[in-house]
Amino acid sequence: MEALAEGLTTSSSESLSSTLCLYGQGVVRGYAIGRAVVMSAAALEVAHYRLAPGDIEAEQHRFSQAVETAVRDLHQMVETLPDDAPREMGVLLSVHAMLLQDPMLVQSVCQLISDRQYNAEWALTTQGQILAEQFATMDDDYLRERSADVRQVIERVLRVLSGSRHWLPNLDAVDSDGSLIVVARDISPADMMRLRGGKFAAFLTDLGGATSHTAIVARSMNVPAVVGMGWVRMLVRDGDQLIVDGLNGMVLVNPPASVLAEYRERQTAFLRERDELKALRFAPAVTLDGVRIRMEANIELPEEAADALAAGAEGIGLFRSEFLFMGRRELPGEDEQYEAYTSAVRTMAGRPVTIRTLDIGADKTLDGEATVAANPALGLRAIRYCLANPELFNTQLRALLRAARHGPVRILLPMISSLQEIQAARRALDRAAEELRVARVPHEADVQVGAMVEIPAMAIAIEPFAEEMDFLSIGTNDLIQYVLAIDRGDKDVAALYDPMHPAVLRLIAHTINVGERAGKPVSVCGEMAGDVGITRMLLGLGLTGFSMHPQQLLDVKKEIRRAHTNALRVKVAAALNRAERIDLADLAP
Ligand code: PEP
Ligand code: MG
Numbered sequence: 001m002e003a004l005a006e007g008l009t010t011s012s013s014e015s016l017s018s019t020l021c022l023y024g025q026g027v028v029r030g031y032a033i034g035r036a037v038v039m040s041a042a043a044l045e046v047a048h049y050r051l052a053p054g055d056i057e058a059e060q061h062r063f064s065q066a067v068e069t070a071v072r073d074l075h076q077m078v079e080t081l082p083d084d085a086p087r088e089m090g091v092l093l094s095v096h097a098m099l100l101q102d103p104m105l106v107q108s109v110c111q112l113i114s115d116r117q118y119n120a121e122w123a124l125t126t127q128g129q130i131l132a133e134q135f136a137t138m139d140d141d142y143l144r145e146r147s148a149d150v151r152q153v154i155e156r157v158l159r160v161l162s163g164s165r166h167w168l169p170n171l172d173a174v175d176s177d178g179s180l181i182v183v184a185r186d187i188s189p190a191d192m193m194r195l196r197g198g199k200f201a202a203f204l205t206d207l208g209g210a211t212s213h214t215a216i217v218a219r220s221m222n223v224p225a226v227v228g229m230g231w232v233r234m235l236v237r238d239g240d241q242l243i244v245d246g247l248n249g250m251v252l253v254n255p256p257a258s259v260l261a262e263y264r265e266r267q268t269a270f271l272r273e274r275d276e277l278k279a280l281r282f283a284p285a286v287t288l289d290g291v292r293i294r295m296e297a298n299i300e301l302p303e304e305a306a307d308a309l310a311a312g313a314e315g316i317g318l319f320r321s322e323f324l325f326m327g328r329r330e331l332p333g334e335d336e337q338y339e340a341y342t343s344a345v346r347t348m349a350g351r352p353v354t355i356r357t358l359d360i361g362a363d364k365t366l367d368g369e370a371t372v373a374a375n376p377a378l379g380l381r382a383i384r385y386c387l388a389n390p391e392l393f394n395t396q397l398r399a400l401l402r403a404a405r406h407g408p409v410r411i412l413l414p415m416i417s418s419l420q421e422i423q424a425a426r427r428a429l430d431r432a433a434e435e436l437r438v439a440r441v442p443h444e445a446d447v448q449v450g451a452m453v454e455i456p457a458m459a460i461a462i463e464p465f466a467e468e469m470d471f472l473s474i475g476t477n478d479l480i481q482y483v484l485a486i487d488r489g490d491k492d493v494a495a496l497y498d499p500m501h502p503a504v505l506r507l508i509a510h511t512i513n514v515g516e517r518a519g520k521p522v523s524v525c526g527e528m529a530g531d532v533g534i535t536r537m538l539l540g541l542g543l544t545g546f547s548m549h550p551q552q553l554l555d556v557k558k559e560i561r562r563a564h565t566n567a568l569r570v571k572v573a574a575a576l577n578r579a580e581r582i583d584l585a586d587l588a589p
Helices: 002-006 010-016 053-079 087-101 103-116 120-136 141-162 189-196 213-221 257-280 302-310 334-347 383-388 390-406 419-438 456-460 463-468 476-484 491-496 502-518 532-540 550-560 565-577
Strands: 020-023 025-028 031-038 180-184 200-205 225-227 241-245 250-253 294-299 316-320 353-356 409-413 448-453 471-474 522-524 545-548
Touching (some): 025 213, 120 141, 334 390, 383 390, 383 419, 409 419, 419 463, 448 456, 471 502, 532 565
Parallel strands (some): 294 316, 294 545, 316 353, 353 409, 448 471, 471 522
16 A cells, blocks of 8 residues: 555545455556456256255255355465455455355255245255345345345355356456456466457456466466455456556445546556667667667467567567467367468568467466376376377477468477477478478478476586477476476465576576577566567576567567667676576666
């Protein structure tokens, strides 16, 4: 609150004292002002079936047990509320527990189960609807608002009944006019892709970290987002007026008019600054001491290549091809993939397009394929998945070689840990090329092949990989996750996710140095590359290739053009030799 009040006029900060102010991790800069759409798990498809007479008692018991579990969970949450939880939280949770124990709800549901022979989920949603309607028509504002609480407690019981913790938004009913703000417990990358089409002004989630794939997709949509908020879905109601400050990770709920006006001005100033930066689009990224830096873009879908080009990208440094595969029942075939890759290649008009082979697994799952691995981030992910599914890999490689005929495609292999994986991938590539040759399908077999450096083992023993590959791309998101043993999507350990850890920086520096000696280009395509706060540090590590979301390119380019690489390299090397933390303030101009 203090940080926020700092820049506000006195009258605004005074009226702000009564406004609910929530914090999380801001992942996309910018401001949004709009109305909340609280994504409700009540939109879950619930099963509707009639029970056999002999099953009624067991079903009532199943329902009562679920209610008991939900009430227990709520009480436990109240007891274990962290000190920094908003004051209202405990009260809200207790109200929810009371609602759940209300005979109006419990007995009526049991009645519906016996009278109409509805299954528990059906009976619960039916009764929930009746109650919500009763509350919604009440004259008293306070009581009317309880309809949202009813919906939330019903969701809680439905989730216990289903045994599933997944949430599926039903967005078909949402009519967006461009100023809606999505409020959700969590949004999977696949659901995020579904949300792309809508004109949402911001995303707020209880869970998630700054480099979770949800955050990455939000960034690619250039929509302000705050993740890891903890309580936002409980504290915000449908239709609430919200101000989102994506830089500071802050959300104001139902602010007074003076604060709204202040933020409208900030939003306008921010957009003006963005426009001014556009002048740098075609200026070269050269440091003050003449080091030329290569600036490329990360994309998730081929359409985004146009944004990359508009932002002055010199190529695509990372096309996360898995996003073509997610959120759909049938996987894209060879022709569909060929069209998608070709479309990006054509848009980039002769500039290199680095397409990463399928990186599925961990938090990015294919539709209908539940993650069953005990620890998916360490399981059958990315290249491991592709080598275990040779036909799926072959289809993608064929499509890539066909697309390469239209421009410089570079193939990037994710999650490599051994030379054997590279050899196996090269054999698969040779097979795809041979098949195309025999079938006389036009293609280009001579493509550059590079590897992601994102598993510590590879970064530590990088020399043979630098010899073997045409180029290297450092995936700092995963590298940090695996070096520090911090789940990149887990908000509870988000504070420990530390890009500035000397161990992480040493691995990046080592990779860059070895790549330089081997004469192989090295770039960073993880989120670090787009963080303007650490651009100088990356230059100090000797980095000359950056790949980031298109909208970050100009900010980073501006910073590069103000930096002296040599001076930075001396400072950074001295600190890393001693494995000391680097103070970013020491690198400032
Ligand atoms: C990375 O790990 O840094 C990376 C760029 O890949 P992804 O974020 O898709 O895992
Ligand atoms: Mg990665």
